[in-house]
Amino acid sequence: MIIWLNGAFGSGKTTTAFELNKRLSKSFVYDPENLGSFIRHNIPKNLHKDNFQDHDQ
Numbered sequence: 001m002i003i004w005l006n007g008a009f010g011s012g013k014t015t016t017a018f019e020l021n022k023r024l025s026k027s028f029v030y031d032p033e034n035l036g037s038f039i040r041h042n043i044p045k046n047l048h049k050d051n052f053q054d055h056d057q
Helices: 012-023 032-040
Strands: none
Touching: none
16 A cells, blocks of 8 residues: 655645554655755756756656
């Protein structure tokens, strides 16, 4: 089962995800912001975007 949380910035998605993770055995949290941080740290500065979501796929 995948539970996809969506909402505005600062609405509590991450907090909710970790609360669900505590309550659901064998669950894990996948946070795409970790990938955004990886991209920012591993590409040349001249390719940086203001928001990692703006990078081409």
